[in-house]
Amino acid sequence: MVGMLEKIFGGQRHMEQTPAVMRSQRVRERVDMNAPVLEADYVAFDTELTGLDLKRDSIISIGAIKMKGAGIYPMETFYSLVKPERPLKSEGVLVHEITKTDLEDACGLAGVLDEFLEFVGDAVLVGHFVSIDMNFVNNALKKLYGVKLQSPATDTHSIHDWLYENDADFARHYKGMTSRKDLFSMARRYGLGMEKAHNAFHDAYLTAQLFQRFLYFLPPCGVHSVGDLVSVGKI
């Protein structure tokens, strides 16, 4: 089928989809968009990139952590470095405290993505400015398999803005908002501990904790289901 479509539409040849990719492509059939937000499965994730240019830059690492409702599972985590396809510009790398050797020993992107999709399963993705991470993941999936992520996803930054505009209780509870929307300013604002050097995993963990701090305020404002959440936390 895929092969036939390729013949019709042309384009580059793709790898055969792995079972995890195939499974992930049909996630919409299994995710219950009516599930209550406080009971649904989530995976908070973050990617570390060589830069923000979709054409030139690539993923260095992916970190993720599982959640159910507002509960974070500290033992169900994912962190993987990606072996770069192109040689690295050295200055960007230092920020992430990852050495070239670390990366050269790592798995290739296809393998990491496969494990990541396996880890995500049927969960709803949660990220901070998640569209950036999704774009890079989609870019890679497109190159490899000619597909895009199908998992429902929600953005903690949009949820935050929505709550601040729509829920007086939320604004009161946290005594106002922050005008700086980057993950670290938000994390500081909501009192999250950040003693460790940040990498994709710790950023995913911070995102999960931010999501935790917002989640309880959603049902009283009418955001009951995963479907509601996805429309409020728009990407």
Added chain:
Amino acid sequence: MLKEETIDFLVDVPPFETLSREELDVLMEDIVLEYYPKGVRILTQDGPPSQYLRFIKKGAVKVYLVSNNGEEIVIDYRSEGEQFGLVSVISGDRSRANIVAVEDTICYLISKEKITALFQSNPAVNEHFMRSFFINFIDKTHDETRRRYVGFGESERRLFTTTLGSIVGRKPVTAGEDVTIQQAAALMSENRVSSVILLEAAGAPVGIITDRDLRDKVVATGVEIKTPASAIMSSPLIKLDADGFCFEALLSMMRYKIHHLLVMEKGKFMGVVTNHDFMVLQGSSPTVIAKEIERATSGEELAALAPKLYKAVTALVFEGAKATNIAGLITEIAEKMVIKGFELSEAALGEPPIPYTVFLYGGSGRRELTLTLNIRLAIIHEDTNNTKVLGAAEQYFGLLTASVNKIMSKLCPACREGVLSAGHIKSLTGWKDLFDSWKHEVRGLPEPQFFDMRHIKGNEDMVEALKDHLMTLTSAMEEIMDLLAAVTVANRPPLGFFRRFVVEKSGEHRNEFDLTLKGLRPIVDAVRVFALEKGFRETSTIKRLQLLRDRYGFAYAEDMIQALNYLDSLLIHHQLDLIERGLEPDTFVNPEKLTNMEKNTLREIFHLTATVYDILEKSYRTERV
């Protein structure tokens, strides 16, 4: 990746520090980290049972019940490092209480499966949680924060090692299931018991009728007393095997909210156990101690009873008795020991040359002693002009003082310095002169503690006469009231700038403060001034406050009663903790060792005291001192 962070937390939570790395790994496999904004209800009374035992990483929760008439009864506050949901997890039927986050709260959740597996594989952990279970759930009716390390000695351990079969008492009172309510009640009063077991024809127990059933199901509803008793019996009965341990019985009693359990031996009805049996088992019944004081023949024997007093207090703490009531019991026991001390001394010294009367004052007069047993005694003897008698009396009282002090000296550190001194033995006139001198400040400032005098031995009229004199003095002399208020406000609560606690800078109690002197005393002294102003003869601080509230609508009374209970509770827990560690009870607390909630509560209490001091300073000329 988050494993280290999780382990760091868990190893700080008793009793997990005793677990091996492997046990911790298993326990953490499915651990969850949850966050609840302030105000979120985490568990609901009578709602579904909790699937997790929750440990507070940050924040605090309130545990409360809602009674049938909608009243909210706060059972406890829990804060960092403490857990909640244990009963619900163990019982598995429903949640026992409402639990609401009172701050933004983060909890680690350990699943029911993991915790029950750990209980089975590690008896020490099991025992630890059962212990906190007792502390937190046995008939708790008040809202003091509890410390984790309540004395848990040999007597409580007995609950885990004694079988039910070995404590079942005499054969219980039984009746056929066809008797009427009236017959069952008659049987109960005849045998002076609080329950009767109904048996079916073959002799198997089918139900129980207790005093409470008669009250709730007969008197309150007007059921005809000729009705068969089986109509009001509680059934089915909760039965436990004679081989079972006492703590299991306690657990069942709490689970089913009952006080009587049937003990079965090889399927046959053996007898009934009640919660009273467990108190006796722990050797901690106050009546037993009172009897032993009665029998004592020396100071050594009295001192040997101190551990029993500690046990009784521990048991009362377990049962959730109000701290001020516990202080009342401690005073009661101390008072009996003092009387015994005088009796033993008199037996050795012979009849006194002149009749004398003993009164207690200070904390002992107010019935507010804690385990430091800071007893204050004084003697009034009859007036006489006969110098010969006076000389003999002086000699006798000298010997009496030495003897009583010696007998009491082994009881506690405070008693070692002597409970009675020569300066506190005077004739009625001598005492009146002393009190009169206060208004001129000739012999120093007034000693407010004397206003709490209470007779314990000899002629009560002497004490009443002296008290009358004091009361007249305060109503006639404004200066005395000013001085009392001044003495009170001179003792400031230990709260400095930035809400920091003011602690001792040096000495044995460096970094600590005296909870009695700096916490309790300001409240007690302030209330005494208000009570004297209104002419109350009452000595108990709580009762003084209740009178001020009921008669004069004193706005701070309720808060101050709560504060007293809280401080007493903190103090008694602290003392039991010292005793458990083999140290002597004292009143010095290191604020750094308190939980955040305890610190915050103390700060609130000190602020309350400051507010009350403001009232005193506005009402009296306190600048005189």
